[in-house]
Amino acid sequence: MRRTPPRRPTIKDIARRAGVSESAVSFALNGRPGVSDATRERVRRVAEQLGWQPSTAARALSGEGAATVGLVLARPARTLGVESFFLQLVSGIQEALAARRFGLLFQVVEDLGAECAVYRRWWAERRVDGLLVVDPRAEDPRPGLLDELGLPAVVVGAPDGPPGPPYAAISTLWADxxxxxxxxxxxxxxxxxxxxxxxxxxxxxxxxxxxxxxxxxxxxxxxxxxxxxxxxxxxxxxxxxxxxxxxxxxxxxxxxxxxxxxxxxxxxxxxxxxxxxxxxxxxxxxxxxxxxxxxxxxxxTSLTRDTPAFGRRAAEHLLSLLNGAPPHRIQDATPTLLPRASTAPPPRGEDPAGSGAPHGET
Amino acid sequence: MRRTPPRRPTIKDIARRAGVSESAVSFALNGRPGVSDATRERVRRVAEQLGWQPSTAARALSGEGAATVGLVLARPARTLGVESFFLQLVSGIQEALAARRFGLLFQVVEDLGAECAVYRRWWAERRVDGLLVVDPRAEDPRPGLLDELGLPAVVVGAPDGPPGPPYAAISTLWADxxxxxxxxxxxxxxxxxxxxxxxxxxxxxxxxxxxxxxxxxxxxxxxxxxxxxxxxxxxxxxxxxxxxxxxxxxxxxxxxxxxxxxxxxxxxxxxxxxxxxxxxxxxxxxxxxxxxxxxxxxxxTSLTRDTPAFGRRAAEHLLSLLNGAPPHRIQDATPTLLPRASTAPPPRGEDPAGSGAPHGET
CATH class of the missing domain: 3.40.50.2300 (Response regulator)
Structure with missing residues (x-):
């Protein structure tokens, strides 16, 4: 019952439709000299009409990258759920990636060991060009691993202590x-x-x-x-x-x-x-x-920040790294406290020195 | 400052280390005849030691697929956030995909038009083998589009009305x-x-x-x-x-x-x-x-269901489609009502016929 899917348009289809050679199409679409402006324009118009896109697979094999960044969330499954932070972060990341036609490869795993295994696999399979690393740990093996694999990354949230060895392509984006x-x-x-x-x-x-x-x-x-x-x-x-x-x-x-x-x-x-x-x-x-x-x-009463904007900036810094920019430690805006109705002075009679009379045992 | 990343292990590396020809390595790793069991075993061990993985890009170009499924969530950014349903669904999907080493390409877009554009682009760029489609609409252009592109899909949630034209590779998984x-x-x-x-x-x-x-x-x-x-x-x-x-x-x-x-x-x-x-x-x-x-x-008082299990089943049905299984309409378990403390009889004096005295204007 499975039908043959329609064929994706190729360079050959464009050449035939535009009435030029395949190498002329290749020159025109890759922005290389060797074809006239008129031909370049015609080729681009035909390519667009046919819905042509450079294949991600072909790009990856030619070393141009997969146009994909990865994000792994290592949290025990039972704790996934209502935290709003994460989906808001992802919506901001998507905004920056979509503007550059990058995809987001996303995986949820149980723990840090599984996360490192995913990074090694994605690297070996050429699935991603770089990574957004969340939930930095006190002793974090991930920056060292990604540096070793040569995968650029932005660590969202600051690592503890000194920034560690000078990694070639790992930035951190952190709030105070x-x-x-x-x-x-x-x-x-x-x-x-x-x-x-x-x-x-x-x-x-x-x-x-x-x-x-x-x-x-x-x-x-x-x-x-x-x-x-x-x-x-x-x-x-x-x-x-x-x-x-x-x-x-x-x-x-x-x-x-x-x-x-x-x-x-x-x-x-x-x-x-x-x-x-x-x-x-x-x-x-x-x-x-x-x-x-x-x-x-x-x-x-809550600490507020613009989480989608935080995610957007993280993705933008990663795209800069992929373009060859040097890594940075970037401080983001500090969350600000928004007092609402859940905070007030303590009950009267509470001893400021904390003499310890239990309260509220009603 | 950018270092050259370490080279991913290739067939050539394995051949050198195992002391066999490159074609012997290829035969061994692809499970084809032409090498002895001992050689096959040695090649596999060396490949594992070197951390070799078939490149996703090479697989995609050879027509073997990208080992990736796609999921697009079309919701206005302001409505993203605390809904627990979605992250729970994704965690179940990941469980099924991880077992088969499939990745999940995930994108958040503003509306259905943008979602369809993403499907066309992913198809043209060979990024995904199939799709999980969420939030079915009353008049939904997506099943028709995916059928036209030849992309297998599981629609999570039933479409309204009759199932539509007999699509070659589109299943639906729905709850009543x-x-x-x-x-x-x-x-x-x-x-x-x-x-x-x-x-x-x-x-x-x-x-x-x-x-x-x-x-x-x-x-x-x-x-x-x-x-x-x-x-x-x-x-x-x-x-x-x-x-x-x-x-x-x-x-x-x-x-x-x-x-x-x-x-x-x-x-x-x-x-x-x-x-x-x-x-x-x-x-x-x-x-x-x-x-x-x-x-x-x-x-x-809430309707409960096992949302991670629902996601897992959706992904498993998609993997079956990718293996050539015929599409199905599958009914999942009906959510059950769990009475808690928020429901009780109405206030006394409320006229069952609804005579309309407003209440609660305290």
Missing amino acids: DTAAMTSIIDHLHTLGHRRITHIAGLPELAHTRRRMACLRAEAARRELPDVRSVTTDYSDAQGAEATRRALTGPRPPTAIVYDNDVMAVAGLAVAAERGLSVPADVSVVAWDDSALCRNTHPAL | DTAAMTSIIDHLHTLGHRRITHIAGLPELAHTRRRMACLRAEAARRELPDVRSVTTDYSDAQGAEATRRALTGPRPPTAIVYDNDVMAVAGLAVAAERGLSVPADVSVVAWDDSALCRNTHPAL
Whole structure:
């Protein structure tokens, strides 16, 4: 039952239709001298009429590249889902790639080992010209691997510590998580909060470590002993569980900072289930603004940024690398805190020194 | 500064290392006769040591296919984001593709015209072997186009009406929206609701039309005059606006059914902002279950299904088509209603015939 697909137009078809030789077509379409302007114009018009496109496969074999960039997301399947950050990032990436007719080869894998295996395979199969690398780790094998394979890449988010060996074609595009976390602590501290819990994401991610380090430094500087971070897998289940543990502990927080929107929403539900009012009993801040943060009740105080624009810039930097531009470390705009209804001063009678009377056990 | 990338291993490298001729390597790796079993074994071991992979580009030019399937999501950028359905679908698709070493070429575009242009380009550039087509439309140009191009495809979700011309290599995988909508109306009607508003998604989608038609038919059968659908773009903003209009209208609903999770959450916030209690004043049902639905307060009564498994099956059917299997119309499991805390009997005093006293204007 399978029909033969229609034949894709070839150089030969164009030559026949335009009434010129095949080499004239080749010269004309490749912008090389050797044909008149009139012939070049006619050939291009015929090629367009026939729907001719240079085959990606032919381009790849001739060394011109696959016109494709790769993106691998290594997250356990159970944590995929409502995080809005990722689809917004991809929509921005697509915008930049579409303008240059590049495709995005996309794969979801379970872990970093599988991600590295995908990179080796894509390289061996000439599938991609370069990569967008997300979720940088504290000890990250990926930049070294991609450098070894000669695959240009943009690492989205800064690696921890020094930039590492001077890789030939690996840029980083990063936002200042430390400044962003400081703005959250400023906001809560100014409102009067002294006991703050930070419900963080995956402990192996570089930005998780930076946020936690910033929180510790700010707590020390402001002399706040009851400020701490706990890590999770970003899922609503672990966000809810961490919230429950924090609120039933010996010195419960009067404010909770969540590393993503999904966990913040799960935290709101835990507070409601325990009869705690937000923000009267406990204040809540979410790291990534989204439709979720705007639509809870109360709406969530959140860190906002233009995520599609962030993705667009990452893809543009990668395209520059593919054009032979040198690599850069590029700092993107710092996310800004948008106060909404979920943050307020702590309940009256809360001892600023944190004497530890549990609250909210209604 | 750009270094020359390391050379990918070639047939020549394998021949040298294995101490055999290049044609012997070619015979061995392509499973053709003409070499001894011992040589075949040695060649395969050396190829594996060297990390050799057949180049996708070479495969595509030789007519063996690109080992890639395509997926285009045509949604206005502003509506991308928190919908969990899509990332879950993709994670299931990846699972099936990874097992066969197929890649997923993924693109986000603004509208259906741009989607068709992408298909034509991918075809001309030999980028994909087949396609997964999502969001079927009432009048859908895509199956006809893909049939014309000879690109096998699986349409995820049933097209409206008859299956159309007998396409050579286009399958559909669909779930019974009508039965699912009927189960929602059953649940609400049994609780005592007579005035129900359905806040639907994009009007041009086939499944939106089917759900609306089912709602009309059920309302007629049960003699409920105050049951209606309104369409939106699936965004939280339009979901909230439609909720506001419904609740302030002359015969406000006692139950609202939302076509996705994001709009349902936005609707909860509108109810809270108007001082209405869910479910005491108004019941809420969400079409797609997600972390969101579980974590609102109250948790949302939702239609549930195994979306990753749905994606996995769609990809497996596409791989079968690529192997030459005939196309099929395949019915997937019907989503089942999971009652949670957001649905209850309507407020007492609500006239079952819908006499129209507005409620909840607190």
